[in-house]
Structure formats: structure tokens, C-alpha cells
Amino acid sequence: MTKQAQPWPPAGAEPAPAHPKAPGPGSELGVHFTECFGCGDELEGGLHLRSTVADGLTVRSRFTVTKNHQGAPGLAHGGLLACAFDEALGTTVGNLLRRPAVTGRLETDFRRPVPVGSTLHIEARVDGVGGRKIYASADGRLDAEDGPVAVRARGLFVMVGLEHFTSHGDPDAIEKFREQGRPVREDWDINP
Numbered sequence: 001m002t003k004q005a006q007p008w009p010p011a012g013a014e015p016a017p018a019h020p021k022a023p024g025p026g027s028e029l030g031v032h033f034t035e036c037f038g039c040g041d042e043l044e045g046g047l048h049l050r051s052t053v054a055d056g057l058t059v060r061s062r063f064t065v066t067k068n069h070q071g072a073p074g075l076a077h078g079g080l081l082a083c084a085f086d087e088a089l090g091t092t093v094g095n096l097l098r099r100p101a102v103t104g105r106l107e108t109d110f111r112r113p114v115p116v117g118s119t120l121h122i123e124a125r126v127d128g129v130g131g132r133k134i135y136a137s138a139d140g141r142l143d144a145e146d147g148p149v150a151v152r153a154r155g156l157f158v159m160v161g162l163e164h165f166t167s168h169g170d171p172d173a174i175e176k177f178r179e180q181g182r183p184v185r186e187d188w189d190i191n192p
């Protein structure tokens with residue numbers, strides 16, 4: 001079977017400028033929710049992914065693989081790595097475009113094993129927007145920003161209204177999220 005490369009972003013997608021209130025290059029993005037498996041600091045076995053805005057529509061994230069993240073002995077689980085890319089891409093989309101959006105589709109290419117103890121450096125970018133759809137992609141490199149590529153990913157995010165979270169999420173968790181003071185209404189464009 002021949003592999004047919006699909007254009008990325010697809011025809012019709014347009015460049016997406018950063019939101020005027022998006023954090024600038026060098027900004028640390030911090031934790032969006034303390035119970036988030038990707039970035040939260042309350043979960044001992046979580047990824048504790050940390051992200052910094054780089055130039056343009058790019059965010060650099062990193063996380064260190066621990067024994068909590070294993071699939072094969074001593075190696076990161078592939079689904080766990082996909083989770084790290086979901087977080088890195090979601091953070092990039094959310095912070096740079098300041099539109100609530102959720103992952104509709106996530107593709108991952110696993111190029112090299114990722115050992116426990118290594119740090120994955122993920123560079124993610126927004127590639128374009130078409131209607132409510134946001135296209136983003138990322139490369140994950142082993143142990144250095146210019147290390148060998150271990151994982152590549154592409155994500156399709158779909159802009160949603162805040163009711164997506166309030167109607168489907170757990171009220172106690174939403175209340176905790178609000179108490180953590182995220183200025184969602186003031187700084188985000190919330191009507192897709």
C-alpha cells in the first residue's frame with residue numbers, strides 16, 4: 001500500500017495571527033488547572049509539563065519521563081507520549097489564540113523510543129485556522145531542543161463555547177478551576 005501525504009494544514013486553512021492579548025515570547029505559561037494530568041502540580045504521577053512561548057506562533061514545552069510513565073520496561077508508554085503532545089498542542093492553541101478549543105483529532109508518529117529519565121523537548125506551533133477548526137503540529141526531541149526527533153504530532157482542535165466545559169464537566173472541578181483565578185472571560189474570545 002502506498003502512503004499518500006495529505007497537505008497540512010489542509011487547503012482552505014488560513015494563517016492564524018496570535019491574539020492581541022496572547023503572552024509574548026519568553027512568557028512562562030504556568031499551570032492552567034492544578035488537577036490537569038498534563039501540567040497540574042497536584043498529581044504525583046502526572047507529566048508536570050512546563051511551557052514557554054517562543055517566537056511567532058510557537059510554544060516550547062518539556063517534560064521528564066519517570067517510571068510512572070512506562071509502557072515497556074524503562075521506556076515511555078506511547079499513549080502517555082500522545083497525552084504530552086495533546087497538552088503541548090492544546091496549551092499552544094489556547095494561549096496563543098485565546099479561544100477555548102478541544103482536541104478533535106490527534107495523530108502521532110513515534111520515531112524513537114523515549115527512555116525513563118529522558119526529557120522530551122516539544123516545539124508546537126499553530127499552522128492555520130479554517131472556520132472553527134485549528135490546525136497545530138509539534139516535534140518532540142530527546143534531551144535537548146536540537147536533539148533527535150522522537151515523536152511528531154498533528155492536532156485538529158475545534159473551537160467551542162465555555163458551555164462545552166460547564167455542561168459536560170464536573171461542577172466541583174469547574175468551581176475549583178474558577179477559584180484558581182483563570183481570567184477566562186476577560187481575556188478570551190469565547191464565542192466560536
Ligand SMILES: CCCCCCCCCCCCCC(=O)SCCNC(=O)CCNC(=O)[C@H](O)C(C)(C)COP(=O)(O)OP(=O)(O)OC[C@H]1O[C@@H](n2cnc3c(N)ncnc32)[C@H](O)[C@@H]1OP(=O)(O)O
Nearest residue numbers: 032086087090091094100102103104105131133158160165
Ligand atoms: C475554559 C478554558 C480552558 C483553558 C485550557 C487551556 C489549556 C488546554 C490544555 C490542553 C488539554 C488537552 C486538550 C484536550 O485533551 S480536550 C479533551 C479531548 N477532546 C474532547 O473531549 C472533544 C470531544 N469531542 C467533542 O466534544 C465534539 O466532537 C467537538 C466539540 C470536537 C466537535 O463537535 P461539534 O458538534 O461542536 O462540531 P462538529 O462536529 O460540527 O465539528 C466542527 C468541525 O470540526 C470537524 N471535526 C470535528 N471532529 C473532527 C475529527 N475528529 N476529524 C476531522 N474533523 C473533525 C467537523 O467535520 C466540522 O468541520 P466542518 O464541517 O465545519 O468543516
